[in-house]
Amino acid sequence: MPNDTSMTTAPAAAKVPTASLPETVVGSRAARKEDQRLLSGAGNFGHDMQRPRMTHARVIRSGVAHGRIINIDIAEAKALPGVVDVVTAQDLPDMPRIPVRIQVQEVDLDDYLQPVLAFDEVRYVGEPVAVVLAEDAYVAEDAAELVVVEIDELPVTLDTTAVDDGADVTIAADFSMGFGAVADAFTAAHHVTELTFDIGRHSAVPMEPRTLVVDPVALDTLEIFGSTKVPVFNRRVLSDMLELDEQKIHMHAVDAGGGFGVRGEFYPEDFLIPWLARRAKRPVSWAEDRAEHLVAVNHSRQQRHKLSVAMAKDGTILGLKADVIHDNGAYARTHGIIVPELTIAMLPGPYRIPAYDGHVRVALSNKTPCGTYRAPGRFEGTSSREQLFDKAAAEVGIDRVEFRRRNLLTAHEMPHERPMSTLGTDVILDEGDFLELFNKTLDRASELGWQDEVRRGRSEGRVMGLGIATFLEKSGLGPNDTADVEITRRGRVRVYSGGTSLGQGIETALAQVAADVLPVGMDQIDVINGDTAEQPFGTGSWASRSTVVTGSAVHQACKKVAARLIELAGRMLGHTPDELVINGSTVQSRLDPNQRKTFAEIVAASMPGSIYLHEDEPSGIRVRHRFTVDHMTYPYGTHVCLVEIHPETGQVEVRRYLVAYEIGVAVNPMMIEGQLRGGIAQGIGGSLLEEFTYDEAGQPQSTTFMDYLMPTACEIPDMELLISANFPASTNPLGVRGAGEGGLTAAGGCLASGVRDALCNGDPAAVDIIKLPITPAYVARYLNRHAKDRR
The missing domain is CATH 3.30.365.10 (Aldehyde oxidase/xanthine dehydrogenase, molybdopterin binding domain)
Structure with a gap:
């Protein structure tokens, strides 16, 4: 160990006055609420979902890094017993492309968005070109092997850094940011240190690859299991692509075997599987295997940094310059240019940098498209900057520790x-x-x-x-997140959060936040994440934001619930709110603890027809709060x-x-x-x-462990x-x-x-x-x- x-x-967090719990729950080493479920085998993962008459999908992917599609022969696959359907891009309406989730730098990426199935050209090994639907997963696998994809190969782009040598490389975005008089800093410098640093292409490999189960139930409604991270955004995108009202799409919360930035974004399969379910009028299950994951899920990191730091004689930093080439792969996916923007924005780090110029070019290559992976941009920038500063300290004759202390x-x-x-x-x-x-x-x-x-x-x-x-x-x-908090008829606290559970312990953290305001005990608090029916305004879990933004929304909603409990208990007991205090799962008089009402009794008194409700006053005790941060x-x-x-x-x-x-x-x-x-x-x-490495033809060389x-x-x-x-x-x-x-x-x-x-x-x-x-x-x-x- x-x-x-x-x-x-x-x-301690700000709280409604209580008469219990002398120490706050926030700050304690509370046992994770998730663990009993997960460690006992009672977890509810996407691929655990079983539905009557469920079919199984298998995606056929390009085996060529760049080429023109001549023909896709599906006849033999469709004739295989047990095959329900085989779909290519020609079967899809209007060639849908996946939009960017967060647009920054006012860069238009529309020309570089990924289609859900390649239509006339493939741009990386692993790009979806067709989908097989079959009665079971084994038949789907066999049928996929029978689909013949004829591709006329085209030249590949693999080394995006060759753009500096005049190579024909597509630049999807080119932008800069910075501050201060950079040119003057370098002119005045006693010494300038330069470094070129490459960060290799790698990505997250969670225990559980991506899964989806989609059930087209009555009234043209889709029940979807397996979408994690940003289910509300995914629902909105799917609604637009299917031309189906959002309220007819229900994203269900499920457990996930890790996320780390790559799981739960909107991938081609997030359209294909629901579309197939509607077309077949049957439930569809899809799970990628590990080889698929390594070529299909978002890659990340690959960048070249050319850095230079200008210093005074004593090693004090006067200015910093960074020129970054970011290899984004074949397309711009939902993250757009977030990673390269974060790279140059955060590259100065925790140092005193009087002048800075950061420039980045986002280049396309014939590799798997890129997105975020835990600490996106910051891992890359910190890696190169810290090595630059080690080198700079050596060149000016200062110990590397002292160099950092000075700056x-x-x-x-x-x-x-x-x-x-x-x-x-x-x-x-x-x-x-x-x-x-x-x-x-x-x-x-x-x-x-x-x-x-x-x-x-x-x-x-x-x-x-x-x-x-x-x-x-x-x-x-931010900019915001939403949480609902409810007291049930049995007096339990239920939190419906805008976050999602990816294994990070969000159920426990949010329960601790709630327990500091509504001190019923952690075992009496239920946290529901990622359910779009219960929380249709959630922003999801990404960028280390859940405890900050979602937690704050939960905290404020709990305070409103506490105030509502005290208000109604006051009517029932004949007390003013300032004469009452919350103690455990009761509201009691400050002067006479025997005058008390349990949460369950207060909820019962909030039901329709209650004598304690004012005219047109909402029944029940459920409060929604949106927390906004600039x-x-x-x-x-x-x-x-x-x-x-x-x-x-x-x-x-x-x-x-x-x-x-x-x-x-x-x-x-x-x-x-x-x-x-x-x-x-x-x-x-x-x-x-x-x-992730590639040979000269663009074939991935890292497709197994x-x-x-x-x-x-x-x-x-x-x-x-x-x-x-x-x-x-x-x-x-x-x-x-x-x-x-x-x-x-x-x-x-x-x-x-x-x-x-x-x-x-x-x-x-x-x-x-x-x-x-x-x-x-x-x-x-x-x-x-x-x-x-x-x-």
């Missing part, structure tokens, strides 16, 4: 405004002290003896190093790692890992620790192991966690900041720093790391060159 060190303080923002400089905008909000860094947490993190690493361990290892001839990286995150993206909040932290390189193989072994993270208020420290551990594991994967290498328990080190909650956010009533991505954000920068330190072996200018992932072959080549130089 990894070691754990946590320092957590959690200010990190401190508490007296906050809030810190950067005149840029990302995701439609101004970049205003709120409360915090980046330098203080950085120092605490290094002090903790010293207490653990990591520096001494490296020195001892080097004295024994081992190749060891320490990695350091600081990061800035963003969370709490600006994001910015959690931050530091990563430190201890690595050892095995010279014989070039393998990088991560021996120790420390993350410190400022999250404002820790709603549940135990769940935050779990988020951090998982993020570290994913960061190790993306930094050392995982990469034999080639796409993910970290196992053997690659995960002991972890130390410092959860700091010293700077509650002022943007929301709970004071919370998102905690879902900080374990991953700086992993690339930290591990690159550690490998650099190990290879330098005391000479900080000896080597630069210029790409992720840092594979054994990459390290071995350097070690071999170094050995030849010594000879």
Whole structure:
């Protein structure tokens, strides 16, 4: 079991006065409400849904990276017994394309949107070209093998960075952002450091691939299971594409085996399966296999960064420039250009940067289209920036720790405004002290003896190093989210949230928020997520926003419910509201606890015909609240790692890992620790192991776990966690900041720093790391060159 060190303080949320629970539920290590269901096998996943007369779909995908479709022969497949239907693009109405969910930078991407089935041209291996529908999954699989797709191959674009050499590369978007007198900063600089850094293409691989079950019930209504992350948006898109009223589409909440940004966006299958269900007038089930997932789900990350930093003689940063090429794959999917925008907007990080110029070109290639993956843009920018600053410190002769201390923002400089905008909000860094947490993190690493361990290892001839990286995150993206809170006739609290459950513990977090206002006990609170019938205005769970925005909506709705309970109890008891207090699941007199009414009694008194209701007053106790926020909040932290390189193989072994993270208020420290551990594991994967590669014809080379290498328990080190909650956010009533991505954000920068330190072996200018992932072959080549130089 990894070691754990946590320092957590959690200010109490604002609440209605109560006479119970001396300590707040927010801040406690409450057991996850989801776990009993999930660990006992009672989870309700999309593929668990069974329907009478259910058919099974199989998607036929292009095996060519770029080409013109000559013919799709479906005759033999349709003739196979058990086949219900075979559909190509010619069967679809009006060639529907998938829209962008969030448009930024006023860039029109309409020409680059993905059709749900390729009609005349395919642009990546894995692009859907047809769909088979059969009585069972085995027949569907056999029939798919009988579909013959004839494609005339065309030239492929694989290296988007060749645009700088004049290659014919489609640029879907080209934009800049920045501030300050950049040219003057570089003119006045004592020294300028430059670095070109490549971040490899990888993505999330959740335990459960995507699934959908669609049941076309009576009155032309669709019951849909398996849509996660943004069900309300997906329902709206599907409504438009099917020309079907939204109220006839019911997205059901289901459990999900992980999300991490890739699950639950609107993919081609999110149209195809409902459309097939309506066409066949029968339920349809679809589940992708792992090979499909690796070529069809959103990829992410692949970028080249050309960075330069201008410095004074003492290493003080005067200016920063970034030129980014983002390989977006074959199409613009629902994320549009969010990832490249976040990359350049967040690249300055937690540092004092007087002048900055960020420029990005979004290029298209014949690869799987890209989208977000946990810490999108921030992982990429942090990785390259932190390696640039390691190199800069070495070139000006300053210790890399001292370089950061001189340039990190401190508490007296906050809030810190950067005149840029990302995701439609101004970049205003709120409360915090980046330098203080950085120092605490290094002090903790010293207490653990990591520096001494490296020195001892080097004295024994081992190749060891320490990695350091600081990061800035963003969370709490608005503009709003909605929650309903209801008291049932049995006195239970039911929360209908706008968030969705992807395994992140949202049911527990929202129940804790509710329990601080309505102190009935966690076991008396039910949280329902992702059900569009119960919460038709939800914004979904993404971008570390659920606890911040959805949690605030729940908190405010609970306060309104509490006020309503007190108001009605006052009428029943003959008291004014200020004479009453909530105690557990009752409302009682402050002076005489025997004068009390239970929640169940109050709900009964709110039913139609009650003598306690005023004329035209709504019956029942259910309140809806929409929480709106104009600006994001910015959690931050530091990563430190201890690595050892095995010279014989070039393998990088991560021996120790420390993350410190400022999250404002820790709603549940135990769940935050779990988020951090998982993020570290994913960061190790993306930094050392995982990469989607292609051959010269555009054929993907990472279509199984034999080639796409993910970290196992053997690659995960002991972890130390410092959860700091010293700077509650002022943007929301709970004071919370998102905690879902900080374990991953700086992993690339930290591990690159550690490998650099190990290879330098005391000479900080000896080597630069210029790409992720840092594979054994990459390290071995350097070690071999170094050995030849010594000879």
